Amino acid sequence: MKFICLGYFDETQWDGLSETEQASLMADCFAYDDELRRGGHFLGGEALQSVRNAATLRYQNGQVVVTDGPFAETKEQIGGILMLEARDLNHAIQLMSRHPGVRNGPFEIRPADEEINAQVNQSQTLQTNLH
Amino acid sequence: MNESLQMQRQVDAIYRTESRRVFATLIRLLGDFDLAEEALHDAFAVAMAQWPRDGVPAKPRPWLVSVGRFKAIDNLRRRTRFDASLAELAQQLDAQPDLPDDDLEDDRLRLIFTCCHPALPQEAQVALTLREVCGLKTEEIASAFLLAPPTLAQRIVRAKAKIRAAGIPYQVPALEDLPDRLDTVMQVIYLVFNEGYAASSGPSLTRADLSGEAIRLGRLVLELLPDPEVMGLLALMLLQESRRQARTSTTGDLILLSDQNRELWNQEQIAEGRSLVQQALSSAQVGPYGIQAAIAAVHAEAPDPAATDWAQIVGLYSLLAQIEPTPVVHLNRAVAVAMRDGPQAGLHLLDEILAEGDLAHYHLAHAARADLCRQLGETAEAKASYQRALDLVKQEPERRFLESRLRELV
Incomplete structure (x- = not known):
């Protein structure tokens, strides 16, 4: 099963860490990502820039309104996403519990919606055939 | 024919x-x-x-x-x-x-761990366990929890859908995850027991069927997974259940432990509970359920309230407070200290705990304070605390009890 792991963290807390601390945490995360890769569990991932650089689009009164920042006024924001291959939810929990990033903020593990993904793939195939 | x-x-x-x-x-x-x-x-x-x-x-x-x-x-x-x-x-x-036939037994354990998976909301864990493991009807569970059957049915349907969609497996967790996952299972069992033992609201103080189901579940888990804390949990439920007949009057009023007719206590349940406590305590990894069961066993061993070994109870609460330093544990310890050293010592501790603020809305904390003030002859203080407890209480028999105590002061 494919799971998408959303890694949250507290930016202010992160900014409070020294450069060495930040570097060592990152190194730990990269090392574990490699371990996941070796086991065939790491399908991909993206690190995100600060929420300060985010734009939020919202549909309001028939118009798209652009504002700065994220939706919610929560302390923790998404800092990165990881695509994981695991047998089932217990396996995914086990793999992500050992990820050093969880010490820095919560992980949300969501199964990929393969039904919608299949629809997306199908529509892509159709378009390719047209070209 | x-x-x-x-x-x-x-x-x-x-x-x-x-x-x-x-x-x-x-x-x-x-x-x-x-x-x-x-x-x-x-x-x-x-x-x-x-x-x-x-x-x-x-x-x-x-x-x-x-x-x-x-x-x-x-x-x-x-x-x-x-x-x-x-x-x-x-x-x-x-x-x-x-x-093979011997594989089949483990399936009930798998089912419990699936129904009590931490990715499911707790209310769904409880409903699913009673429905799928105990085989209760949706209507029975709904009426026990004072819910409309469609509400409960929806909870179960959503939980089953999540089990399918989120890939919650049908398995006993790996050994390294077992302690955490077993905690969730025990929480669900104890929640079911307490809902049956002291209903959180409504006119009736006990709903015996739920407590019976919880004890059955406890036995099942212990049989399949002999763990000292499961032993402690089963002992705790049996020792509390042993007092069921004695804890309410014929009119449904609450009777305090010290006023209960101990002849009514179920000796068979006490004997089983005590033996389980001894086994649980002799293991190196005694936990909160085992300690609470030990406290219940000390009460069960006393032929009359005056013979209660309060020093041992204070000791057990101190141990519990080290593992689980929650305000409620500290409250119970303060009450035990009052019994061992007198109301003044207990009140002193209790006021410190109340000053922390966490228990400001907990009716039993104010009821306990009122009782200590009453024993010390501080009538005005006692009245104020009984009144505060009455403002917060939700359960009818408990309300009647507090009202009668308040009347006695006037």
């Missing part, structure tokens, strides 16, 4: 003892709660038709599992005409080897 009645009784008895185990195994084999339930009913329908003719099989459980599985494959094949995706599933099921 007489023979068919006897057969009906025999099938009923087998349904009572075996249906939940058969169901648990069918879930594993079919990978789906609803398919398994349908297969279970089909298997018993076939039994009703065949057993009067051919006799009851020597091992009814594997027979029922095998018939249920066969019927499920059959049903899937028939539905295949309408839904091609089911064909693959039917083929997979057909290819599964038959399983």
Whole structure:
């Protein structure tokens, strides 16, 4: 099963860490990502820039309104996403519990919606055939 | 006629003892709660038709599992005409080897861990466990929790959908995850027990059926997974349950531990509970349930309230406070200290705890304070605290108890 792991963290807390601390945490995360890769569990991932650089689009009164920042006024924001291959939810929990990033903020593990993904793939195939 | 009645009784008895185990195994084999339930009913329908003719099989459980599985494959094949995706599933099921009988027992444990998975909301864990593991009807669970049946049914449907969609597996967790996951299972069992022992709201103080189910669940988990904390939990439930007859009057009013007629305590449950406590305490890893059970055992051992070993109870609460430093544990410890060293010492501790603020809305904290003030002759303080407790209490028998205490002061 494919799971998408959303890694949250507290930016202010992160900014409070020294450069060495930040570097060592990152190194730990990269090392574990490699371990996941070796086991065939790491399908991909993206690190995100600060929420300060985010734009939020919202549909309001028939118009798209652009504002700065994220939706919610929560302390923790998404800092990165990881695509994981695991047998089932217990396996995914086990793999992500050992990820050093969880010490820095919560992980949300969501199964990929393969039904919608299949629809997306199908529509892509159709378009390719047209070209 | 007489023979068919006897057969009906025999099938009923087998349904009572075996249906939940058969169901648990069918879930594993079919990978789906609803398919398994349908297969279970089909298997018993076939039994009703065949057993009067051919006799009851020597091992009814594997027979029922095998018939249920066969019927499920059959049903899937028939539905295949309408839904091609089911064909693959039917083929997979057909290819599964038959399983040895001793494997089947673990299926109930798998089912408990699936129903109590931490990714499910707690209210759904409770509802699913009672429905799928204990086999209670949706209406029964709804009425026990004072909910509308459709609300409860929706909870169960959503939970089953999440089990399917989120990939919650049907398995006993790996050894390294077991302590955490067992905690969730024990929480669910104790929640069910407490809902039956002291209903959180409403006119009736106890709902004995739920407590009985919780004790049955505790026995089941202990049987399949002998763990000292499960032992402690079962002991705790048995020791509390032993006082059921004594803790309410015929008019449904609450009777305090010190005022209870100890002749009414169930000695059989106490004996079993004490023996389990001793086993749990002798293990190196005694936990919160084991310690709470030990406290309940000290109470159970005292022939009358004056003979209670309060020093031992204070010691056990201190130990508990180290593992679980919650305000409620500190509150209970303060009350025990009052019993050992007098009301002044208890009040001093209690006021410190109340000053922390966490228990400001907990009616029992104010009731305990009122009682200590009353013993010290501080009537005005006692009245104020009883009033505060009354403002916060939700349960009718407890309200009547507090009101009567307040009246006695006037």
